[in-house]
Amino acid sequence: MATKRIKRERTPAFSSHLLLLFHSSLPPSLPRSSSFPSFSRINSSSSGRPVHPPEPETMASEKHFKYLVLGGGVAAGYAAREFAKHGLQPGELAIISKESVAPYERPALSKGYLAPQNAARLPGFHTCVGSGGEKLLPEWYADKGIELILSTEIVKADLATKTLTSADGATFICEILLIATGSSTIKLTDFGVQGAESNNILYLRDIEDADKLVAAMQAKKDGKAVVVGGGYIGLELGAALKTNNFDVTMVYPEPWCMPRLFTAGIAHFYEGYYASKGINIVKGTVASGFDADANGDVSKVNLKDGRVLDADIVIVGVGGRPLTGLFKGQVEEEKGGLKTDTFFETSVAGVYAIGDVATFPMKLYNEPRRVEHVDHARKSAEQAVKAIKAKETGETAAEYDYLPYFYSRSFEVAWQFYGDNVGETVLFGDNDPATEKAKFGTYWVKDGKVIGVFLEGGSAEENQAIAKVARAQPPAADLEALSKEGLDFASKI
Structure with missing residues (x-):
């Protein structure tokens, strides 16, 4: 049903923490550090694949x-x-x-x-x-x-x-x-998580990781997959595994998915939508260990709350770290x-x-x-x-004037976000996950100005409009009126 009320939810600000939207958060006990992965030197063919080592x-x-x-x-x-x-x-x-x-x-x-x-x-x-x-x-x-x-x-x-x-x-x-140098994925093996070295516990950062995931999906066709982490990468991989006919369960400790960006109102739609696709979501707990079969392949995921999940594949997205260790x-x-x-x-x-x-x-x-x-x-x-x-040439380039922009698409849904996610939030539109071709969004309002906008299901023109709002930061003193106007507010900018 259509949502008429104003949601005024505090969400973590991009400015107060490192901006790591690609992954779910780590359990508090896991430390963060920087390192640079190793690899050997090989020349490349025109296809981009290695062909022979240097002389x-x-x-x-x-x-x-x-x-x-x-x-x-x-x-x-x-x-x-x-x-x-x-x-x-x-x-x-x-x-x-x-x-x-x-x-x-x-x-x-x-x-x-x-x-x-x-x-x-x-x-x-x-x-x-x-x-x-x-x-x-x-x-x-x-x-x-x-x-x-x-x-x-x-x-x-x-x-x-x-x-x-x-x-x-x-x-x-x-x-x-x-x-x-970019970022690396945080791996559970770094912290001695029991059984985390088992086969088919996978991560995704580069094409080698993707090839391993594809091979595992082929070897365990139509099997059970557990996604550890409810962030950006977890949501996209959960959808990809389900599209490949896996029985998918997502596990994350937060009260809702993608908490660094999503409000509870936004997450309500995506969690409900994923559930309608047959994805099981387990919140409020973490993977504390893994069991493997006689071949060393992962077979079970042990959760901290005592539950045990069967698994043929586990994909982990619990955070990342910038690769700055060489320059300390x-x-x-x-x-x-x-x-x-x-x-x-x-x-x-x-x-x-x-x-x-x-x-x-x-x-x-x-x-x-x-x-x-x-x-x-x-x-x-x-x-x-x-x-x-x-x-x-003795000249000076223009200053970098960046407008934060994030997007994702999975199944038949796609969203875009522009600006900053601090202040009060105003939910507009229909965020009922049962709605076909749902269109809804959220404005972030700080000091009487709209500084961030999220939109699900927007057209190219509508997405351009919300970008203009985030850049212009127009005044919006009446939050009730803003909720009622919805996208019409953005179209006026």
């Missing part, structure tokens, strides 16, 4: 570049495109990546990559197709004279000299360094990230941080923020390169 004589080489991007995720691909737009000489730019493929649009891994039919595969979603741009195949980098140094572990970084050292002894020296003690840090200015330059001249690892001054709210989302990864990369190139 032994290259293993202790020294290479010099004008620009060097450390990390091969979304931010790296968009930085490369922006450098190319401004003009590059062959050999000026290199990208060092832990992965064995050229940069790709990471959101595809929890969406199209897991589709039961016509699944997305590389090279179909290399950057920059996610924003409607050109697909940058490995050949594109070669044509532009950009060196892709793939499957390479960097074990030491000297920011003062801008020197990186790999596990095989190779040295990379540059004039300008862009740190784009060498650069200023803030709010869990590397502190930057509006151009994403760190406290070390010529060293920039982009994407997940950057804590930057958010102009709209006049405070430092760290944002983990693909939209910011793309835009921060472009901003840093524009600033670098402007400085070379």
Whole structure:
């Protein structure tokens, strides 16, 4: 039924905590730290897959570049495109990546990559197709004279000299360094959770993780899956597993899903909608251990409240950490990230941080923020390169004026959010999960101004309208009137 009342619920502010919308929260006992995963150095074919290791004589080489991007995720691909737009000489730019493929649009891994039919595969979603741009195949980098140094572990970084050292002894020296190392997933094995090393307890961060999940889904076809975590990634993977005909149970400790963004009113719709799809939701408890069968495959999930769930696959999404461990003690840090200015330059001249690892001054709210989302990864990369190139010509780039933006889609529902989620909340529209093609939303109001908007089921025009509201921050003193106006309020901006 239509919701007429005003929901005035306090939700955690983006500004008061690290912005980690992709995962559910950790149990309080689990610590957080930074590390950089290891991987070997392999060359890549035109498909982006590894074909052969480098020759032994290259293993202790020294290479010099004008620009060097450390990390091969979304931010790296968009930085490369922006450098190319401004003009590059062959050999000026290199990208060092832990992965064995050229940069790709990471959101595809929890969406199209897991589709039961016509699944997305590389090279179909290399950057920059996610924003409607050109697909940058490995050949594109070669044509532009950009060196892709793939499957390479960097074990030491000297920011003062801008020197990186790999596990095989190779040295990379540059004039300008862009740190784009991203985040890693928190794994239960790090904390000694009983049975967490069992087979088919999986995580999702990169394409290797996605391939493991696909293989497990094929091996345990039509089986039982447990999703540990009720955050961004948990909701998307729960839907993907159900679409693949798994019996799915989601487990998370919070009173509702995605509590860092969702209010109780928003979560009411999605939890009810997921239940209508046959997904079982268990709230208020955590996985305390796992049992395995004789083959070492996970078979049961033991919950802290004493319940036991059968499981053929477990997918864990309980948080992430920015990969900043290589740079400890060498650069200023803030709010869990590397502190930057509006151009994403760190406290070390010529060293920039982009994407997940950057804590930057958010102009709209006049405070430092760290944002983990693909939209910011793309835009921060472009901003840093524009600033670098402007400085070379004695000019100054425009300040980074970012509007926080998050989105997700699963099953037949899709939502978008713009702005900040602090202040009082006003629910509008019909958030009944039984409603076909539901359309509802929430305004966040602080100091008499609308500063954030969430919308489910919006058209392209309506989503543009809520973005304008979040940017303009129009006054809204009468919350009852705002609830009644609903989307009409946004259309007037």
